Amino acid sequence: MRSHRDPEDLTTRARIRDAAIELIGTRGFEAASLRAIAQTAGxxxxxxxxxxxxxxxxxAACDAHVTAMFTNEDGQTEDAAFTIESLRAALGAPDAYGPALDYLVRMLxxxxxxxxxxxxxxxHGTQNVTRAQESAGxxxxQADPDGTALVLTLFGLAPLLLRRQFARALGEERLTPxxxxxxxxxxxxxxxxxLYSDDSLLRAAEDMMRQDTAHPAPTDTGSTS
Known part of the structure; x- marks a missing residue:
């Protein structure tokens, strides 16, 4: 994950962008007016x-900047963009990445x-990581690697999208480290x-899905009278 600061951050353009990220993340795009963004940026x-x-x-500039913050350092293509690991790292540093996380939640x-x-x-980043980890042992x-990657993505995004509820359930005001x-x-x-002590539920689900595939439900074509 890239640092939340870079040389551009000293420029007026960067101050405007950062102010917009903060206000859009907390208020939403429509409610964050140009006047309010300008006032925050000075x-x-x-x-x-x-x-x-x-x-x-x-x-568009805010989208690009927030996306870059959670992109692998060597990621120059779509394939190497976001990873769940980078999001988890950001969740552990709310003071540094709080506005960007708020903005990302709004985006998603x-x-x-x-x-x-x-x-x-x-x-896609999770799919790449999953394939690499499977190859490395x-x-x-996995029977359905893409399905597994989707489940892992949902697990990874849950603390981000529900971070207030995660924190509240554990007696905190916000998602702290x-x-x-x-x-x-x-x-x-x-x-x-x-989680389960044996694979009986998995086997039962597999059997049921095989039966559904072998004997699909008839399609209701409506009355022909």
């Missing part, structure tokens, strides 16, 4: 237009192409040793 609304064209251009919660693109990148071979550490061992224990 600039005029006209200067935002000068640097970004309009609010959509500013949003929207019904938009941006949300779809970000989720696909996270999922770290994890067992202590909270992140508290859920680490149960997660690893679940994945390492499993």
């Amino acid at each position: 600039v005029s609304p006209a200067l935002i237009v000068h640097h970004f064209g309009d609010k959509n251009g500013l949003r 919660s929207e019904d938009s192409e941006t949300a779809d693109r970000i989720f696909d990148r996270i999922l 770290v994890i067992r071979a 202590a909270v992140a550490a508290r859920i680490t061992l149960p997660t690893l224990e679940l994945f390492t040793h499993g």
Whole structure:
């Protein structure tokens, strides 16, 4: 995961971008006005237009910056973008990554192409990691590797999307490093040793799915009278 600071962060453009990330993350895109963003950044609304064209251009810059914060250092392509590991690392450093995490939650919660693109990148990164770990013998071979990667992605995103509830359930006001550490061992224990004492439920589900495939339900074509 890349550092939350880089040389550009000293520029006016970066101050505007960071202010937008903070306000959009806490208020949402529609509620975060250019005037409020300008006030937070200590600039005029006209200067935002000068640097970004309009609010959509500013949003695109914010999307790109937040995406880069959770991208592998050597990731120059879509294949190496988001990983669950980078998100977990950020959850352990809320002071440094809090605004970016808030913004990312907003991105993922929207019904938009941006949300779809970000989720696909996270999922694709998890698929790559899963394949590499299976090849290295770290994890067992999976009957449906892509399905497993999807489940792992959901597990990884849950503390991010529900971080307030995770913290509250553990007696904290926010998702602190202590909270992140508290859920680490149960997660690893679940994945390492499993939950059920035998595979009877798995075998029953496999049998049921085979039967459904062999004998699909008839399609209701409606009345022909």
